[in-house]
Amino acid sequence: MRRATPTAGTCLECGCTDARACPGGCSWVDETRQLCSRCGPVSLKVFGSCQPKGSTRTFVTKRGKTVVTSDNPGLRGWERAVRTAAQTVTTRRRGYMFMGPVSVTIAFHLNRPKSVRPTRRLFPTTRPDLDKATRGILDPLTGVIFRDDAQVVEIHATKDYTNGAPFAWIHVRPMGVPLEWEES
Numbered sequence: 001m002r003r004a005t006p007t008a009g010t011c012l013e014c015g016c017t018d019a020r021a022c023p024g025g026c027s028w029v030d031e032t033r034q035l036c037s038r039c040g041p042v043s044l045k046v047f048g049s050c051q052p053k054g055s056t057r058t059f060v061t062k063r064g065k066t067v068v069t070s071d072n073p074g075l076r077g078w079e080r081a082v083r084t085a086a087q088t089v090t091t092r093r094r095g096y097m098f099m100g101p102v103s104v105t106i107a108f109h110l111n112r113p114k115s116v117r118p119t120r121r122l123f124p125t126t127r128p129d130l131d132k133a134t135r136g137i138l139d140p141l142t143g144v145i146f147r148d149d150a151q152v153v154e155i156h157a158t159k160d161y162t163n164g165a166p167f168a169w170i171h172v173r174p175m176g177v178p179l180e181w182e183e184s
């Protein structure tokens, strides 16, 4: 695989260069010099009910076909929604993927059942389990936002209730770039 390292970098998002940095200053997020620290972090807002990645079962049919079944049929649609949102970013960045260590922050805002009053249950101490819901995010990001999920060296995940439509906020940033979280 050929990977050219440009001698003079230009940010894929904002077009800043070595000679003309962003106002206030910026740095390259990695040695490929394709993204600057102002534009590096990815923020995705995905609407829908997050789905936990449960156990999957793999078996081979008599005809030799490998079949993978999941115990959660809703997972596929959710993973597709996350992947589609991620692909929008990667397409805009002309295929750029993070190559180095990344930090992932995920905030799940779940649907509050009408029967559950805030006074009774402030936080969703029910399913989905946070770790399994996180898995349901990292898998569709792999090969789109970063090459390999082994690159994830930090995860911060939370779940709470929302009174509106459920959604998940996903932030991925290359290590060393500060998190600027704008919820708008």
Ligand SMILES: [Zn+2]
Pocket (backbone or CB within 6 Å): 011, 012, 013, 014, 015, 016, 035, 036, 037, 038, 039, 040
């Ligand atoms: Zn930039």
Ligand SMILES: [Zn+2]
Pocket (backbone or CB within 6 Å): 011, 014, 016, 021, 022, 025, 026, 027, 036, 037, 038, 039
């Ligand atoms: Zn810049």
